[in-house]
Amino acid sequence: MGSLRNPIGPLPSSIYWRRRAVAASLIALLALLIAWALSSGGGKGNEHDDSANGSTPAPSITPGPAQSGPAISEQPGGRDESGDTGGDTGSGATGGTDAGSSADPGKNGDTGTGGASSGGTGGQQVPAGSSLPDCAPGALKFTLRSLKVSYESGVKPTFQLVAANSSATTCKADFGPKAAVLKVADDKDDEVWSSKDCPRTAGSLLLRVPAGASITHTVEWDRRRSAPECATPPAGAVPPGTYLLEAEIPGVTVLPASFRLEKD
Numbered sequence: 001m002g003s004l005r006n007p008i009g010p011l012p013s014s015i016y017w018r019r020r021a022v023a024a025s026l027i028a029l030l031a032l033l034i035a036w037a038l039s040s041g042g043g044k045g046n047e048h049d050d051s052a053n054g055s056t057p058a059p060s061i062t063p064g065p066a067q068s069g070p071a072i073s074e075q076p077g078g079r080d081e082s083g084d085t086g087g088d089t090g091s092g093a094t095g096g097t098d099a100g101s102s103a104d105p106g107k108n109g110d111t112g113t114g115g116a117s118s119g120g121t122g123g124q125q126v127p128a129g130s131s132l133p134d135c136a137p138g139a140l141k142f143t144l145r146s147l148k149v150s151y152e153s154g155v156k157p158t159f160q161l162v163a164a165n166s167s168a169t170t171c172k173a174d175f176g177p178k179a180a181v182l183k184v185a186d187d188k189d190d191e192v193w194s195s196k197d198c199p200r201t202a203g204s205l206l207l208r209v210p211a212g213a214s215i216t217h218t219v220e221w222d223r224r225r226s227a228p229e230c231a232t233p234p235a236g237a238v239p240p241g242t243y244l245l246e247a248e249i250p251g252v253t254v255l256p257a258s259f260r261l262e263k264d
Helices: 013-053
Strands: 116-121 140-146 158-165 171-174 181-185 191-194 206-209 214-221 241-248 257-261
Touching: 140 241, 140 257, 158 206, 206 214
Parallel strands: none
Antiparallel strands: 116 214, 140 158, 158 214, 171 206, 181 191, 181 241, 241 257
């Protein structure tokens, strides 16, 4: 027992104590490794047995919600290809087109309304005896514009009269050549053309104006002069220059618009 407490040898006793400490540490570490190996092997064996016995439930797949709506049949983008031009969604596409605009040219080369052809876009033409009420004074706001700022030689100027209905009532308005008169004057304020001078169809052109919407009345000018009561105007087309487009509608003030006719 004394040799265990007090190591005997040629070396100092501290060296023998260090060797004993290292040996004891190795034995303890080995015992821990053996215990860990036994516990790990037992756990895997249990899992294997559980799986073999069918104790672990098989995974299940939950189906997604059934599709209740119809299959998508339109192409991406969602653009409406119905050909609707806007404005009155319940009317014909160009119901206000002048029936005489495609007839043979009239006097001085006019094409239906004293040198112009006209039509309504987005507004449906209605008969004179329609039960649709007339648009009340002040219900319509008019805007006059030229489709282009300048027109090259040979290009017919196109004018647009836009009527916006600010009321809550759908009504009808007269866009005939004598009710909604369009005029063109030169830079000297001399009138060179008017829609009421010699129209092919001088009657009314009643167009339906939907509540809270707008319609566009289009007029094309053939660049020829006109004269009142279908008198013979000066021959030839008007010269290049700046011109003023004006609209005369009873009880309404419409701001004019300007445009240019370019040289050859």
